[in-house]
Amino acid sequence: MGLKALFFYFVYTLGAFVFFLYLLFPGEKMAAHLSHTLNPSLAPVEMSMAHFKLYPPLGVGGEEIVFSFPDGEQVVLDSLWLKPHWTTFFDESKSIGFDMQLYRGKGFGTFKVPLSLEKGLNTMLSTYGADVEFDGIAVEHFHYGFPQGDVTLSCLAGGRFTLSKSPDRAPGGTGEITISNCAIEMDLLSALGMTGVHFSTVKITCRLQDNRLEILGCRATGPEMTIEMSGKVALATPLSKSRLDLKGRVQPDAGYLAGFSNLPPMMSALLGRFKGRGVPFKIQGRLDSPGVTL
Numbered sequence: 001m002g003l004k005a006l007f008f009y010f011v012y013t014l015g016a017f018v019f020f021l022y023l024l025f026p027g028e029k030m031a032a033h034l035s036h037t038l039n040p041s042l043a044p045v046e047m048s049m050a051h052f053k054l055y056p057p058l059g060v061g062g063e064e065i066v067f068s069f070p071d072g073e074q075v076v077l078d079s080l081w082l083k084p085h086w087t088t089f090f091d092e093s094k095s096i097g098f099d100m101q102l103y104r105g106k107g108f109g110t111f112k113v114p115l116s117l118e119k120g121l122n123t124m125l126s127t128y129g130a131d132v133e134f135d136g137i138a139v140e141h142f143h144y145g146f147p148q149g150d151v152t153l154s155c156l157a158g159g160r161f162t163l164s165k166s167p168d169r170a171p172g173g174t175g176e177i178t179i180s181n182c183a184i185e186m187d188l189l190s191a192l193g194m195t196g197v198h199f200s201t202v203k204i205t206c207r208l209q210d211n212r213l214e215i216l217g218c219r220a221t222g223p224e225m226t227i228e229m230s231g232k233v234a235l236a237t238p239l240s241k242s243r244l245d246l247k248g249r250v251q252p253d254a255g256y257l258a259g260f261s262n263l264p265p266m267m268s269a270l271l272g273r274f275k276g277r278g279v280p281f282k283i284q285g286r287l288d289s290p291g292v293t294l
Helices: 003-024 028-043 187-191 265-272
Strands: 046-054 059-068 074-084 096-103 107-112 128-148 149-166 169-186 197-209 212-221 225-234 243-252 278-288 292-294
Touching: 003 278, 028 046, 028 059, 107 149, 149 187, 149 197
Parallel strands: none
Antiparallel strands: 046 059, 059 074, 074 096, 096 107, 107 128, 128 149, 149 169, 169 197, 197 212, 212 225, 225 243, 243 278, 278 292
8 A cells, every 4th residue: 555545545534533532522511520520619709501512613602601600690691612823832821713693793802821730620611711702692671670660671782801810819800891772671661651761872991909990980961861971880690690899970961851851849940950061970889789879
């Protein structure tokens, strides 16, 4: 057998092996094993995965991935695929690209982590860096209950985050979020005869440092009103216990409010007093029971 024939036979055998490995790969068992292995490092967040798959040529991924938080909230990824960047193979920190599908949108980016089997998973996850972009994330009828009344949110979101962590510091980074077609329904607005509030665009810039989320700027514009806001959120576990310290200004549209004849006299007088300058407000207290003052 010649060298050329031997080479093609080797390639054929290797290709057949990879093909049948892909077909016979125990995806559900691997998904359960991977979830069991990762969950101690992700606590208090819990992860589950329905299927684990190979991603030719050398990537891996999963489908129907659910992250469950202590307060009962969940984030569901339709799919997540990891692809190693071989140019960083000999670097101390390996770079891994990822693509994900969630809520009819997509996300992608790069994750850097010092991969070392000798150090163990917990040590590896204590130092990392991430650069994430997302677009077209559809939020539909997201419901949150407050003592003052329930809130329902629907919107289309996109943005970018950079995040890093070291063994002696909590995760930190910066982010920019752009929201469009935002619709908010509140029990309080319904009592005033308003069906809800709509914003055509919402732009948010933020910074995370030492378990504190700083809202550097937030501007929401729509036909009913314009809102500008900034401040800080002291993050806690569960997230509902986080403390808010936000302040801003809301500028109602005079033409829109003129169509509501059943506004309480106190509200009408307050809006008239700040006509043209907007109404200042503060939001303080815990996330699950915030207090709003004008």
